[in-house]
Amino acid sequence: MLSAGKTFRHGQILRLVSDGSIANQEDLRRRLAAQRLRVTQATLSRDLQELRLIKTQRGYKSASTLPDDQSPERPLARALGEFLLDIRPAENLLVLKTPPSGAQPLAAAVDGAKFPEIAGTIAGDDTVLIITPNKKSRESLQRRIEALLK
Amino acid sequence: MLSAGKTFRHGQILRLVSDGSIANQEDLRRRLAAQRLRVTQATLSRDLQELRLIKTQRGYKSASTLPDDQSPERPLARALGEFLLDIRPAENLLVLKTPPSGAQPLAAAVDGAKFPEIAGTIAGDDTVLIITPNKKSRESLQRRIEALLK
DNA sequence: TATAAAAATACAGTAGGCTGTATATTTGAA
């Protein structure tokens, strides 16, 4: 299904939720159904989890400011699968090559993974530069990233 | 398998091929195997097709300069699945919302699809603005894009 | 043209992602 359905649904959920008038998942389900997006409550439960939306008195709200107890490597694994073309080590630096325009999303995913080895990242159009304190930490990071590939 | 293997393998194929020393698919297979990427000749045949690499006297070469007879909507469908959060029509304009940093890649994919309705696109960080000559063409374009969603 | 090497593909199996159904758990109000 290419998952376009899911991503688009997520966008619609964010939009509906930001309007602030969603009382519960059944409510959300009806709103989506009204625009031809028919899914079950179970699916919405999963969606809200993936989107990190938590319920408040006034509807749902982003939980992105809350502690990050989810595994941060999941979205990174996806991004790597989608974008990574090559890994090039260079002393304390790690260069990730992507197709044109792939660097920004991949860098965001790398940042999101919050690897302790990483001092910082810089992304251009098709290149992500990851800076680590030293060669050892780069090697460690590289192993962890490569482990996410297969 | 998350296809991480495939994208990364494609990157490695591009790298090996650019070195110019690949004689044939069996040769390429051995080179990849030497770096722990073990696949069959059949898979490489498919990879080279996807990468549009054609054989020349001196190895393989990009065929991207050749006429574009492939459907341009494939990568767009992927990009939409990956990035599209919302579609907002406005007279002769179509606004595509994406997650942060999603606009550039999505815009590139839209551009790549070469829709005749499109006069131009402008992308920021999370918004792609598509300009069409008039409302009719915007409606047409919108239908075509929405058809790629499911 | 005949032949062998190279490349392409038909076919089938595998694996993972997504979703619905049905059920369990949690939450909140009385």
Added chain:
DNA sequence: TTCAAATATACAGCCTACTGTATTTTTATA
């Protein structure tokens, strides 16, 4: 606390992408 509503999840099915095997088709060379 108790009950009903709301939410989460175990389970299974479906679908698609990917890949290997085995074979066919193409290419190039003698």
